[in-house]
Amino acid sequence: MVVSTHSKPPPPPTAVLADTDPRVLRRAHFFMRLSRAWDSRFEAMARVGRIGRWYSAVGNECTTVGTALALGANDSLSTVHRDLGAVLTTYLDPTRLAPALFEDGDQTAWDVLRPPPQALLDTLANQVFGRRGGFTRGVDRSFHYGLIKPEWGIRHVGMISHLGAMIPVAAGLALANVQDGTDRAVLGFIGEGATSQGDFHEALNLAGVMKLPLILVVENNRYAFSTPLSEQYACEKLSDRAPGYGIAGETVDGLDFDAVHAAMNRAIERARTGYGATLLECMLPRMRGHAEGDGSYEMIPAAEREEYLKQDPLVRFEASLLARGHADQQRVERVTATARDIIEDAVERALLTEEPSLAEATRPVFAPGEVATAFARQSTEVTGG
Amino acid sequence: MAETTYIDAIRRALGEEMDRDASVFLMGQDIAAFGGPFRASRGLFEKHGRLRVINTPLMESGAVGAALGAALVGKRPVLEMQFADFVSCGFNQIVNNVAKTYYRWETPVPMVIRLPFGGGSGAGPFHSQSPEAWFAHTPGLCVVAPSTPRDALGMLKAAIRDPNPVIFLEHRFLYRREKEELPAGDLLTPLGRANIVREGTDVTILSWSWTLHESLAAAAELAREGVSVEVIDLRTLTPLDEDTIFTSVRKTSKVLIVHEATVTAGFGAELAARIADQCFEWLDGPVRRVAYADRPSPYNKKLEQSLLPGRERITAALRKLARY
Numbered sequence: 001m002v003v004s005t006h007s008k009p010p011p012p013p014t015a016v017l018a019d020t021d022p023r024v025l026r027r028a029h030f031f032m033r034l035s036r037a038w039d040s041r042f043e044a045m046a047r048v049g050r051i052g053r054w055y056s057a058v059g060n061e062c063t064t065v066g067t068a069l070a071l072g073a074n075d076s077l078s079t080v081h082r083d084l085g086a087v088l089t090t091y092l093d094p095t096r097l098a099p100a101l102f103e104d105g106d107q108t109a110w111d112v113l114r115p116p117p118q119a120l121l122d123t124l125a126n127q128v129f130g131r132r133g134g135f136t137r138g139v140d141r142s143f144h145y146g147l148i149k150p151e152w153g154i155r156h157v158g159m160i161s162h163l164g165a166m167i168p169v170a171a172g173l174a175l176a177n178v179q180d181g182t183d184r185a186v187l188g189f190i191g192e193g194a195t196s197q198g199d200f201h202e203a204l205n206l207a208g209v210m211k212l213p214l215i216l217v218v219e220n221n222r223y224a225f226s227t228p229l230s231e232q233y234a235c236e237k238l239s240d241r242a243p244g245y246g247i248a249g250e251t252v253d254g255l256d257f258d259a260v261h262a263a264m265n266r267a268i269e270r271a272r273t274g275y276g277a278t279l280l281e282c283m284l285p286r287m288r289g290h291a292e293g294d295g296s297y298e299m300i301p302a303a304e305r306e307e308y309l310k311q312d313p314l315v316r317f318e319a320s321l322l323a324r325g326h327a328d329q330q331r332v333e334r335v336t337a338t339a340r341d342i343i344e345d346a347v348e349r350a351l352l353t354e355e356p357s358l359a360e361a362t363r364p365v366f367a368p369g370e371v372a373t374a375f376a377r378q379s380t381e382v383t384g385g
Numbered sequence: 386m387a388e389t390t391y392i393d394a395i396r397r398a399l400g401e402e403m404d405r406d407a408s409v410f411l412m413g414q415d416i417a418a419f420g421g422p423f424r425a426s427r428g429l430f431e432k433h434g435r436l437r438v439i440n441t442p443l444m445e446s447g448a449v450g451a452a453l454g455a456a457l458v459g460k461r462p463v464l465e466m467q468f469a470d471f472v473s474c475g476f477n478q479i480v481n482n483v484a485k486t487y488y489r490w491e492t493p494v495p496m497v498i499r500l501p502f503g504g505g506s507g508a509g510p511f512h513s514q515s516p517e518a519w520f521a522h523t524p525g526l527c528v529v530a531p532s533t534p535r536d537a538l539g540m541l542k543a544a545i546r547d548p549n550p551v552i553f554l555e556h557r558f559l560y561r562r563e564k565e566e567l568p569a570g571d572l573l574t575p576l577g578r579a580n581i582v583r584e585g586t587d588v589t590i591l592s593w594s595w596t597l598h599e600s601l602a603a604a605a606e607l608a609r610e611g612v613s614v615e616v617i618d619l620r621t622l623t624p625l626d627e628d629t630i631f632t633s634v635r636k637t638s639k640v641l642i643v644h645e646a647t648v649t650a651g652f653g654a655e656l657a658a659r660i661a662d663q664c665f666e667w668l669d670g671p672v673r674r675v676a677y678a679d680r681p682s683p684y685n686k687k688l689e690q691s692l693l694p695g696r697e698r699i700t701a702a703l704r705k706l707a708r709y
């Protein structure tokens with residue numbers, strides 16, 4: 001681990017190992033399975049052409065869930081296109097969604113603040129299908145929205161297509177926390193390809209200078225569309241860049257739940273106690289192509305693909321649960337089946353919902369006020385309609 | 386009463402709004418103890434401290450993005466671009482992130498981006514541009530360019546209070562040249578409203594910022610020649626106050642559009658198109674423009690002056706138009 005040289009020394013890394021807390025493991029298992037079930041369903045629909053495009057997060061679950069699980073109410077989350085696991089983990093109270101899988105004492109204080117999980121899951125499914133009931137009611141695609149509801153403890157800012165552009169926004173969320181004098185932190189995600197963007201540099205430099213409570217997780221799945229690491233950057237590890245910004249940096253095996261979760265807990269402790277930002281690189285297997293069926297998967301050498309498919313983080317996580325006696329085979333199957341049923345229901349319901357009203361296309365671009373009023377006064381005839 | 390310069394009016398607006406609302410904060414390069422190259426924030430760092438008057442590293446894109454993040458969770462950032470020309474480095478954040486947020490997921494983005502812009506001081510191709518059309522083309526941005534200290538004060542205060550992103554263009558040439566007496570109190574100028582600065586019956590001039598003053602000088606000249614020119618200060622470009630413009634054009638039947646930005650696809654083209662569409666039956670002459678030639682702004686002052694759309698060119702264009 002590399003830490004800023006011109007700052008106070010960091011607090012000693014606390015050994016927060018997941019296997020000390022079975023509640024964390026139950027939650028992690030459920031959300032990883034929920035994320036995988038969602039991907040399986042959407043991949044299947046993409047294969048038969050029922051949806052146009054799907055960016056699978058298969059292989060990212062341990063990283064997205066393992067980091068997001070460390071957040072508390074009103075920490076902020078900034079996601080890109082393979083972070084469904086983090087979104088589900090942040091939004092949903094699993095004890096109300098799948099009561100049979102959880103025990104007394106599993107429901108947290110934050111869970112109590114969260115809204116009914118089924119409704120939120122339905123909104124998410126509608127969002128992904130571009131339907132009326134989605135967060136954007138049809139005007140933007142899958143994970144391109146935000147949900148800021150302090151009363152639910154949720155502060156989530158989704159992506160725009162321009163990769164890298166959300167990193168400064170995540171820094172700005174962290175800046176607001178500093179201005180408010182809270183100990184709240186921000187978890188942001190980015191693919192390794194987008195670390196080549198200027199916004200990555202500008203945001204991490206700002207985070208270093210201002211000691212912002214930002215944790216930027218790089219999901220390094222070794223490819224960006226078709227571009228391999230060797231054509232993306234020339235440093236050995238992306239976390240090597242951290243000392244250049246005066247922030248902490250770490251590279252962990254993104255398939256190792258204990259390592260991911262412990263690194264995230266160290267980062268969040270630094271963020272909460274004024275030691276600033278962390279660049280946390282998680283190494284992932286590229287188990288799928290860029291988007292389903294776009295030909296990019298075939299660009300990966302076949303032997304390498306075989307290797308990645310063997311590294312499934314869910315298989316590994318479940319093996320460790322079994323080995324350490326946290327679950328038996330029956331429970332593993334029950335969690336898998338429950339997750340599949342929950343997703344199946346949500347997708348079926350979403351497929352029956354209505355298209356958005358056409359009026360959504362011309363809804364206001366300005367929030368209510370004198371600017372919005374002036375905009376509404378402008379003639380619409382000039383567009384020929 | 387002492388006169389307030391344009392830059393003093395900006396500083397007064399920032400100070401008053403920071404006093405009024407603790408969520409207002411300033412960000413920019415060299416704006417804290419130094420006060421910015423034009424001293425727009427002088428004294429505010431001492432009063433409000435480093436978390437409300439924030440010196441950023443030398444960056445634009447990252448600063449706009451960070452301001453957006455803060456705005457999403459309830460802050461009201463006012464971001465100073467050191468010179469308007471550098472806003473191009475933050476272009477993606479402004480047109481794709483800031484401008485589209487409200488339409489996409491209906492969370493307001495209260496943010497002001499201040500752009501000290503314009504030529505006339507021999508500052509060369511990279512410190513003289515007028516970038517309003519770059520932003521007027523993007524739905525979701527309010528683009529304003531006040532021409533007087535009174536409007537600079539009132540519109541900056543209104544912009545800070547509005548729940549939307551406002552691109553706030555301040556002409557550097559006006560900073561210390563324009564001054565007027567301003568009363569005390571909470572002076573607001575509505576956004577989205579043009580101002581008829583001089584009434585007339587023969588020709589309408591549509592302009593804003595520095596060229597508005599040149600247009601007024603030309604209108605005074607034409608008055609001596611018996612031509613009555615109405616001069617409208619648009620103040621806000623988007624959303625456009627069409628009522629005021631169309632009413633004037635229907636009265637005078639002739640229009641001259643004057644702006645400092647280069648002519649092709651400048652905001653004048655939008656005005657001309659809307660007037661052609663909505664005032665066709667009333668027009669008695671071509672809709673004309675006086676604007677910058679399609680060139681970068683040259684460094685040598687004589688070269689620059691030869692391209693700036695000043696009062697002589699406006700006067701000549703008015704004479705031609707009046708003869709129609």
Ligand SMILES: Cc1ncc(C[n+]2csc(CCOP(=O)(O)OP(=O)(O)O)c2C)c(N)n1
Pocket residue numbers: 082161162163164190191192193194195219221223224225290
């Ligand atoms: C600024 C920008 N340039 C190009 C693209 C097109 N694009 C979409 S995803 C992608 C690859 C992203 O790779 P990476 O960041 O590693 O994430 P991954 O998809 O591997 O998870 C590219 C090039 C984009 N979305 N944004």
Ligand SMILES: [Mg+2]
Pocket residue numbers: 191192193219220221222223224225
């Ligand atoms: Mg990648």
